[in-house]
Amino acid sequence: xxxxxxxxxxxxxxxxxxxxxxxxxxxxxxxxxxxxxxxxxxxxxxxxxxxxxxxxxxxxxxxxxxxxxxxxxxxxxxxxxxxxxxxxxxxxxxxxxxxxxxxxxxxxxxxxxxxxxxxxxxxxxxxxxxxxxxxxxxxxxxxxxxxxxxxxxxxxxxxxxxxxxxxxxxxxxxxxxxxxxxxxxxxxxxxxxxxxxxxxxxxxxxxxxxxxxxxxxxxxxxxxxxxxxxxxxxxxxxxxxxxxxxxxxxxxxxxxxxxxxxxxxxxxxxxxxxxxxxxxxxxxxxxxxxxxxxxxxxxxxxxxxxxxxxxxxxxxxxxxxxxxxxxxxxxxxxxxxxxxxxxxxxxxxxxxxxxxxxxxxxxxxxxxxxxxxxxxxxxxxxxxxxxxxxxxxxx
Amino acid sequence: xxxxxxxxxxxxxxxxxxxxxxxxxxxxxxxxxxxxxxxxxxxxxxxxxxxxxxxxxxxxxxxxxxxxxxxxxxxxxxxxxxxxxxxxxxxxxxxxxxxxxxxxxxxxxxxxxxxxxxxxxxxxxxxxxxxxxxxxxxxxxxxxxxxxxxxxxxxxxxxxxxxxxxxxxxxxxxxxxxxxxxxxxxxxxxxxxxxxxxxxxxxxxxxxxxxxxxxxxxxxxxxxxxxxxxxxxxxxxxxxxxxxxxxxxxxxxxxxxxxxxxxxxxxxxxxxxxxxxxxxxxxxxxxxxxxxxxxxxxxxxxxxxxxxxxx
Numbered sequence: 001x002x003x004x005x006x007x008x009x010x011x012x013x014x015x016x017x018x019x020x021x022x023x024x025x026x027x028x029x030x031x032x033x034x035x036x037x038x039x040x041x042x043x044x045x046x047x048x049x050x051x052x053x054x055x056x057x058x059x060x061x062x063x064x065x066x067x068x069x070x071x072x073x074x075x076x077x078x079x080x081x082x083x084x085x086x087x088x089x090x091x092x093x094x095x096x097x098x099x100x101x102x103x104x105x106x107x108x109x110x111x112x113x114x115x116x117x118x119x120x121x122x123x124x125x126x127x128x129x130x131x132x133x134x135x136x137x138x139x140x141x142x143x144x145x146x147x148x149x150x151x152x153x154x155x156x157x158x159x160x161x162x163x164x165x166x167x168x169x170x171x172x173x174x175x176x177x178x179x180x181x182x183x184x185x186x187x188x189x190x191x192x193x194x195x196x197x198x199x200x201x202x203x204x205x206x207x208x209x210x211x212x213x214x215x216x217x218x219x220x221x222x223x224x225x226x227x228x229x230x231x232x233x234x235x236x237x238x239x240x241x242x243x244x245x246x247x248x249x250x251x252x253x254x255x256x257x258x259x260x261x262x263x264x265x266x267x268x269x270x271x272x273x274x275x276x277x278x279x280x281x282x283x284x285x286x287x288x289x290x291x292x293x294x295x296x297x298x299x300x301x302x303x304x305x306x307x308x309x310x311x312x313x314x315x316x317x318x319x320x321x322x323x324x325x326x327x328x329x330x331x332x333x334x335x336x337x338x339x340x341x342x343x344x345x346x347x348x349x350x351x352x353x354x355x356x357x358x359x360x361x362x363x364x365x366x367x368x369x370x371x372x373x374x375x376x377x378x379x380x381x382x383x384x385x386x387x388x389x390x391x392x393x394x395x
Numbered sequence: 396x397x398x399x400x401x402x403x404x405x406x407x408x409x410x411x412x413x414x415x416x417x418x419x420x421x422x423x424x425x426x427x428x429x430x431x432x433x434x435x436x437x438x439x440x441x442x443x444x445x446x447x448x449x450x451x452x453x454x455x456x457x458x459x460x461x462x463x464x465x466x467x468x469x470x471x472x473x474x475x476x477x478x479x480x481x482x483x484x485x486x487x488x489x490x491x492x493x494x495x496x497x498x499x500x501x502x503x504x505x506x507x508x509x510x511x512x513x514x515x516x517x518x519x520x521x522x523x524x525x526x527x528x529x530x531x532x533x534x535x536x537x538x539x540x541x542x543x544x545x546x547x548x549x550x551x552x553x554x555x556x557x558x559x560x561x562x563x564x565x566x567x568x569x570x571x572x573x574x575x576x577x578x579x580x581x582x583x584x585x586x587x588x589x590x591x592x593x594x595x596x597x598x599x600x601x602x603x604x605x606x607x608x609x610x611x612x613x614x615x616x617x618x619x620x621x622x623x624x625x626x627x628x629x630x631x632x633x634x635x636x637x638x639x640x641x642x643x644x645x646x647x648x649x650x651x652x653x654x655x656x657x658x659x660x661x662x663x664x665x666x667x668x669x670x671x672x673x674x675x676x677x678x679x680x681x682x683x684x685x686x687x688x689x690x691x692x693x694x695x696x697x698x699x700x701x702x703x704x705x706x
Contacts, residue, residue, distance in 0.1 A: 027487035030480055056483035061519035065476035068469065068516065072480025075467050076442070078487050080480070098470055202442045202465045202481060203490050203498060212468030214456035 002191075004249055006182035013174030016144040016181045017083065017109045017167070018043035020151035022053045023189040024107075027078035030058035030069035034088040035121050036175045037111045041083060063088035067095035067106075074104035075211060077201040079155065082106070085171065086113035086127040093131065096164070100135025100227060102212055103199055105158030105165070107151060108136075112273065112324075113171040114359040122360020123170040125273060125325035129301070129333045135227050137165040137234060138301040140272035144169075144179040146299075149251055152184070155193055156241050161234045162199045163227070170274040171360065184249055192248060231303045238300055256305035258297040259312065261287060265294035267318030267349070267375050272298045272334060275324055275356065275363050282368030291372055298334065306341045313347040318379045320371055324357045331388045352378060353388040367391065407594050409435040418461035420453045423626030425616030425633060426532045427453055428590045430462065430503065433530065436600035437499040439463045444478050446513065447471040448505035449539045449618075450532075472512040474502040475520030478527040492526045493604055500527035506547035507537045510573045517611075521580040524608045528600070531573060531611070533642075534618035542621040546571040549641075550687050551670075551679040553623070559678025569690050574613050578647050583608045586646040589615040591633035595644060595655055602646075615642045623674025635669040640695040645702070652702040666691055 323332025
């Protein structure tokens with residue numbers, strides 16, 4: 001095995017994704033432009049134009065067709081990639097079910113963007129979380145490095161369990177913001193991610209077969225169970241691949257929830273994506289000021305890291321769940337999921353939901369501090385003031 | 396049954412069968428004949444893509460397949476996109492497509508899945524120029540969901556959501572000319588075909604295999620269930636559709652039109668001959684028939700003119 005010497009490049013989150021696609025030796029990219037995803041596919045097109053990547057690029061006429069073409073490509077044995085955002089992801093929704101149902105390891109980057117109306121191109125997780133039940137794995141990147149690493153790992157994990165995977169990054173906060181990313185030399189990526197071995201191959205004519213035919217009530221149920229099982233199995237695969245990635249390249253992803261200062265914390269902040277970068281910064285400062293706080297960054301939302309969350313819940317008095325998303329008629333989606341996971345355990349820390357940063361509203365270190373003050377009061381009182389708080393709502 | 400060599404040589408349609416008995420089509424189904432002919436023309440090195448339509452069912456439920464070829468079932472509106480993706484994957488993998496010995500990627504969709512919900516993906520497939528064949532089998536309604544109108548349903552036809560009644564039938568629009576929309580994309584090859592003229596259909600399929608880029612064939616495929624016609628009359632009805640010029644056979648190749656009628660000199664038969672065998676037209680009044688007849692002749696004259704000018 002060759003020695004790992006990272007190649008450092010200053011790139012946007014979107015370019016980090018494009019480089020990962022090139023390094024993963026993706027064979028087919030079918031994509032439709034949408035802000036703020038566009039620079040991913042522009043960069044890929046540039047790689048192709050310069051002869052740096054050997055990719056069949058299909059400039060489709062809609063996101064629905066982007067996913068349909070990716071599914072066709074994947075069914076015909078190719079490593080397939082696409083990328084989208086918000087309305088585009090919503091338009092793809094039907095085909096997301098088709099990818100997981102046909103057990104195709106398509107990988108997609110979704111640039112988290114708020115859903116219209118009103119029109120918004122800024123960060124919000126409701127688009128990707130609306131795809132919760134489609135059978136796609138979901139990885140939330142905190143920074144550009146995690147976008148790059150996430151895409152490479154997503155292909156390996158997806159092709160092991162035969163389920164599609166989504167790598168999610170924040171609109172503009174990551175997609176268009178430049179940062180140093182340590183990239184992996186091609187030959188080492190090739191060792192980590194060998195060519196795909198498809199579950200089935202439409203170009204294999206040795207015995208005729210059909211995919212996706214009618215499944216009556218007698219069969220459909222078992223097909224669903226197999227997806228459920230694959231998703232369960234994915235937990236171990238994710239941890240193993242994350243560990244392997246750490247051993248090879250020094251960045252460990254074996255935890256589905258990245259933890260900090262949890263062991264002696266009174267309460268932790270929990271959330272996903274780029275807002276956790278802000279939280280980590282704030283926690284460092286709060287610790288210096290004597291606050292016993294920690295953080296729990298949920299990397300994988302599907303499959304959901306149940307066990308890891310239950311372990312955290314055992315050691316803390318409270319969890320402040322920060323949701324840059326909302327499910328109307330209920331509450332923040334991560335909050336909702338987390339409460340569900342904790343119900344059947346003895347550990348019952350106080351868990352409170354803070355709705356933050358919808359539609360790209362700034363979420364800063366002082367905001368985290370203000371939430372910490374409120375959370376501290378809640379824990380001292382031993383009961384919730386309110387279950388869901390729209391933080392800094394203009395009234 | 397083994398076919399003697401001297402007989403085989405005289406057959407203009409390949410003797411090989413790649414469509415198995417035991418499929419679940421209705422009696423007299425034109426679409427099932429269409430699948431059979433496509434597979435005769437292309438053999439088993441074919442990847443079929445079938446969206447939601449009768450053929451989803453005809454091919455058989457899991458784990459069965461009636462096709463001696465690989466088959467990918469997909470969502471209703473995606474045929475054009477999925478065949479594009481498959482073709483791109485084959486090219487990325489260095490697998491030969493089309494030509495004499497390449498893999499054939501065939502989109503096989505009904506009129507609803509092509510003229511209506513799938514039109515966008517069809518357009519994308521055509522304008523991007525993928526090396527695949529798209530076949531629209533035209534049974535002139537949403538047959539699999541229970542005979543609802545599509546934009547390919549003709550004027551005057553009864554369907555379950557354009558029923559006839561005391562006051563009148565509801566379908567008052569003429570059939571959408573999908574092939575004209577296809578030709579507007581300046582594709583290398585587009586043609587109409589009919590299950591009543593299998594030799595012509597197979598010749599066109601073979602031609603579609605040879606052209607570089609996308610090919611489109613609109614196949615007239617009677618549906619006795621939806622057309623309220625006797626199951627043993629499908630071929631006769633399909634033949635009359637051609638003979639009355641209701642569904643003329645022609646080819647468009649690199650800007651040139653060619654009419655392929657069995658008796659090109661003959662004047663079209665009256666449209667009544669096509670209509671009278673089918674229960675779906677029983678609500679038409681004399682005026683309705685005249686209206687349809689004048690549309691048919693107008694379109695026929697237009698086509699003849701195109702063949703004359705761009706022949």
